[in-house]
Amino acid sequence: MSEARQNLGRWGEDLAARYLERCGWRILHRNLRTPVGEIDILARDGKTLVFVEVKTRRGLAFGTPQEAVGPAKRRQILRAAQWHLAAVAYRTTVRFDVVAILAGSGEPRIEHIVDAFGQD
Template sequence: MLAKDQLGRRGEATAAAYLQQAGLRIVDRNWRCPAGEIDLVAVDGSTLVIVEVKTRSSDDFGQPLESITAAKLERLYLLASRWARAHSLRFSGFRIDAVGVLDDGSGTPRIEHVRAMI
C-alpha cells in the first residue's frame, strides 16, 4: 500500500472515531458506485450524513479542507441520493459534512469538522 493510501486510511479511521465520539453513528465506509465514492456515511438522529474526509501530513500545500471543490460537493449530493436509494432507506433529511485531518504521524492529529458544507 502506498504511503498516501495509508495516510488516507488513517485519516478516515481518525475521522470516524471523532464523529462517533460526537454522537454520530457510522453506517458505511468507502461506498462506491459508478458516480464516485463516499468516504463515510453516518446517521445523526434521523439525518443522513455524507462525510468527505481529507487528510494531509502537513499544511505546506494548504489546509486539508481547502481541496474540496464545488464540483466535489455537487457529486457528494448526487452520491447521497444514490446511497439512500441503494439501501432503500429514508431519512428526514441529509447533509454533507467534511472532516479535515492534519496528521504528520508524530502526535495527536488536528481535526476540523465542518457540518453542512454548502
C-alpha cells in the same frame, strides 16, 4: 495514488470514524461505493443522515485539508449521495459534512465542518 497516500487516507478515515462515534454518531457505511462515486462515511447524527467527506494532509504546503473539497469534488459527492438516496429511498433529513485532519508533528488536528456544502 501511492501506497503512502492511500495509507494516510485510510488512517484519516479511521480517525474520523472514531471521532464521530465519540460524538455519539452511528456509522452506517465506510467507503460506500456507487456507480458515480464513493462516500467516505455515511453516518447518523440523531435523525439526520450525514454524508461525510474526510480529507487528511500531512502539512499545509498544498492548503488546508478542507480546501481540497472544491466544487468538482462537491459535485461528485452530491451525485454519489443522490444515487444512494434514490437506491435506498431514505425519508430523512440529509446533510453534508467535511472532517479535515492535519497530521503534522504531535497529535493530529481534527476540524469538523458541519453542513459544509450549505456554507457557500
